Amino acid sequence: MGSEITSADLRVSIGSLNLKNPVMTASGTFGYAREFEPYVNLHRLGAVVVKGISIEPRAGNPPPRIVETSCGMLNAIGLENVGVERFISEKMISLQGINVPVIVNILGDTLEEYREIAKRLADVDGISGIEVNISCPNVKKGGVAFGTVPNMAAAVTAAVKESSSVPVIVKLSPNVTDITEIACAVEEGGADAVSLINTLIGMAIDHRSRRPQLANVIGGLSGPAIKPVALRMVYQVAQAVSIPVIGVGGIETAEDILEFMLAGATAVQIGTANFVNPRASEEAVEGLAHYVAEQKLGSIREIIGGLILP
Amino acid sequence: MSQFQEKTQITRIERLTENIVRITLDSPDIASIAKPGQFVMIRTGNGKDPLLRRPFSISQTSNSQHFQILFKVVGRGTSLLAHSREGEYLSVLGPLGNGFRINCKSRNCLVGGGMGIAPLLFLAKTMLRKCPNTPPLVVLGARNREELTSLVYDFAELGLSAHTATDDGSLGHHGLVTDVLKNLDLGTNCTSYVCGPHPMMAAVHLFCKDRNYGCQVSMETNMACGMGACLGCIVPVTKGGYGHACTDGPVFDAKELVWEVK
Ligand SMILES: Cc1cc2nc3c(=O)[nH]c(=O)nc-3n(C[C@H](O)[C@H](O)[C@H](O)COP(=O)(O)OP(=O)(O)OC[C@H]3O[C@@H](n4cnc5c(N)ncnc54)[C@H](O)[C@@H]3O)c2cc1C
Numbered sequence: 109m110g111s112e113i114t115s116a117d118l119r120v121s122i123g124s125l126n127l128k129n130p131v132m133t134a135s136g137t138f139g140y141a142r143e144f145e146p147y148v149n150l151h152r153l154g155a156v157v158v159k160g161i162s163i164e165p166r167a168g169n170p171p172p173r174i175v176e177t178s179c180g181m182l183n184a185i186g187l188e189n190v191g192v193e194r195f196i197s198e199k200m201i202s203l204q205g206i207n208v209p210v211i212v213n214i215l216g217d218t219l220e221e222y223r224e225i226a227k228r229l230a231d232v233d234g235i236s237g238i239e240v241n242i243s244c245p246n247v248k249k250g251g252v253a254f255g256t257v258p259n260m261a262a263a264v265t266a267a268v269k270e271s272s273s274v275p276v277i278v279k280l281s282p283n284v285t286d287i288t289e290i291a292c293a294v295e296e297g298g299a300d301a302v303s304l305i306n307t308l309i310g311m312a313i314d315h316r317s318r319r320p321q322l323a324n325v326i327g328g329l330s331g332p333a334i335k336p337v338a339l340r341m342v343y344q345v346a347q348a349v350s351i352p353v354i355g356v357g358g359i360e361t362a363e364d365i366l367e368f369m370l371a372g373a374t375a376v377q378i379g380t381a382n383f384v385n386p387r388a389s390e391e392a393v394e395g396l397a398h399y400v401a402e403q404k405l406g407s408i409r410e411i412i413g414g415l416i417l418p
Numbered sequence: 419m420s421q422f423q424e425k426t427q428i429t430r431i432e433r434l435t436e437n438i439v440r441i442t443l444d445s446p447d448i449a450s451i452a453k454p455g456q457f458v459m460i461r462t463g464n465g466k467d468p469l470l471r472r473p474f475s476i477s478q479t480s481n482s483q484h485f486q487i488l489f490k491v492v493g494r495g496t497s498l499l500a501h502s503r504e505g506e507y508l509s510v511l512g513p514l515g516n517g518f519r520i521n522c523k524s525r526n527c528l529v530g531g532g533m534g535i536a537p538l539l540f541l542a543k544t545m546l547r548k549c550p551n552t553p554p555l556v557v558l559g560a561r562n563r564e565e566l567t568s569l570v571y572d573f574a575e576l577g578l579s580a581h582t583a584t585d586d587g588s589l590g591h592h593g594l595v596t597d598v599l600k601n602l603d604l605g606t607n608c609t610s611y612v613c614g615p616h617p618m619m620a621a622v623h624l625f626c627k628d629r630n631y632g633c634q635v636s637m638e639t640n641m642a643c644g645m646g647a648c649l650g651c652i653v654p655v656t657k658g659g660y661g662h663a664c665t666d667g668p669v670f671d672a673k674e675l676v677w678e679v680k
């Protein structure tokens with residue numbers, strides 16, 4: 109049985125990026141991967157997506173930054189990161205040794221910043237893909253998030269695409285009226301794939317102190333609580349675009365992944381679950397291999413979009 | 419750096435008071451390498467709610483086989499833990515964080531408030547072994563006699579007689595631990611190792627700063643991962659920006675932190 113499982117075909121492709129399995133880790137929940145080395149055989153993962161990087165280092169928001177809510181958590185980290193130069197000189201060096209595709213998540217305050225950071229990363233060795241976080245506010249357009257206006261989302265995508273030599277994944281914000289509209293816009297802008305969803309904006313209040321539980325007042329909701337919303341959005345987007353869709357939101361196990369793949373996802377990312385069970389990603393790969401062997405599938409790809417409707 | 423994720427068996431549960439509980443876990447991997455001031459992240463249930471692990475200081479280890487946590491029931495997670503049973507298994511990550519840096523060359527003073535006393539027992543034991551010629555002074559504070567009695571006894575078993583302060587005066591000094599510190603002969607070269615409520619740690623920091631004493635504090639923050647991944651556990655540092663309590667701490671040199679002094 110062991111050999112059946114190791115020989116199970118879990119390969120998927122995101123544009124020109126070939127992965128040995130569909131399981132990635134979500135940005136901001138897996139550090140720079142080395143933190144998980146005591147728990148996970150990193151080389152068994154499909155890919156690792158690292159914490160969002162900006163041109164300049166960012167200190168992030170004041171504490172408290174995280175609070176638990178029912179079946180989930182709110183975070184307002186404020187995109188704390190070491191900035192692109194230190195990322196390249198310190199973090200990337202250590203990532204080059206891990207033997208798993210590394211996808212770098214990027215963010216910016218302006219279109220030019222997105223373009224600049226993509227350029228800076230273009231000739232760095234060991235980067236297999238760029239994931240563009242478009243949930244950030246556009247400071248030149250009154251702070252409206254890039255990801256909420258179709259033409260802004262498309263413009264960011266085109267700017268990054270122009271400057272990159274690796275596949276570009278655009279990460280969609282769920283805090284919009286119609287996510288398919290944004291998905292189509294970024295496909296038009298040249299995205300090689302979309303990943304969704306980023307966190308849902310939420311809030312928690314302590315009624316005794318009458319204060320918000322996060323210093324930033326509002327934050328992003330993640331974890332099992334958001335899975336039904338993510339699943340619905342993946343299902344809708346997969347029908348609207350022809351580029352690969354990467355499902356994110358509340359995924360903990362191989363069963364969750366199967367649901368996202370049935371809804372149309374080609375690959376997935378595991379986020380908050382890494383905090384609860386640092387081995388979640390590797391265990392999910394094992395679970396998928398079992399499933400493929402047990403169901404005698406030729407490949408995991410057979411289930412993508414295989415949802416049977418009533 | 420070695421860390422483990424383990425199913426550890428509960429070998430003993432003791433209720434020290436109505437809401438203070440001590441759990442002994444069988445975990446040679448963690449017990450044999452843990453240092454005083456380090457902590458573990460424990461899942462309090464198997465379901466999705468509560469979702470995140472809870473951080474607890476390692477309050478004692480024995481024979482490189484067992485370690486203990488000591489906690490107060492304050493919410494759902496701790497309540498679930500308090501209701502677990504001997505023989506059951508808990509999922510534990512650890513040991514995490516940096517731990518205290520023991521300085522055998524100075525007079526040492528352990529200062530604990532409330533559940534902050536938990537890691538100090540482990541620290542006292544280790545100090546007695548590492549610096550047998552300079553046993554530490556121990557100053558403990560809590561709300562009342564009930565909360566302190568069995569902890570004072572634990573230090574007594576190590577041959578250390580604790581100075582105490584309680585909010586209601588039911589045991590030892592009626593007031594703050596800093597009042598007790600002022601009346602102790604600490605000499606000119608002293609290091610304090612402090613864990614407790616934030617205002618207490620701030621007061622001890624000021625006390626030490628005035629006298630040029632060393633001061634190490636163990637910081638409590640909200641934590642999602644305990645291993646440097648979520649960036650949730652920050653504390654403001656004097657050099658600008660933030661330190662991360664789970665990887666740079668939980669023990670910090672008090673001088674490196676920004677204290678809101680009122
Ligand atoms: C490094 C570290 C070590 C710790 N060691 C110990 C220990 O040895 N013994 C111990 O009893 N506790 C310790 N704590 C605190 C402990 O983690 C919390 O009390 C626990 O997470 C509360 O979980 P809960 O689900 O019961 O409470 P929740 O339901 O999460 O919260 C219930 C109530 O408790 C309050 N609360 C939550 N977290 C804390 C906190 N960190 N401090 C004070 N109040 C809080 C909340 O504001 C809320 O009002 C430690 C914390 C850290 C960061």
Ligand SMILES: Cc1cc2nc3c(=O)[nH]c(=O)nc-3n(C[C@H](O)[C@H](O)[C@H](O)COP(=O)(O)O)c2cc1C
Nearest residue numbers: 134135136160183241305306330331357358379380
């Ligand atoms: C603490 C934390 C930090 C995050 N940081 C980022 C980030 O830097 N960039 C990004 O695109 N998404 C970030 N995310 C969003 C996750 O990558 C993911 O989209 C979201 O949490 C939903 O997945 P989950 O429910 O599996 O966590 C972060 C999420 C959390 C919980």
Ligand code: FES
Nearest residue numbers: 644648649651664
């Ligand atoms: S608790 Fe997650 S980074 Fe410290």
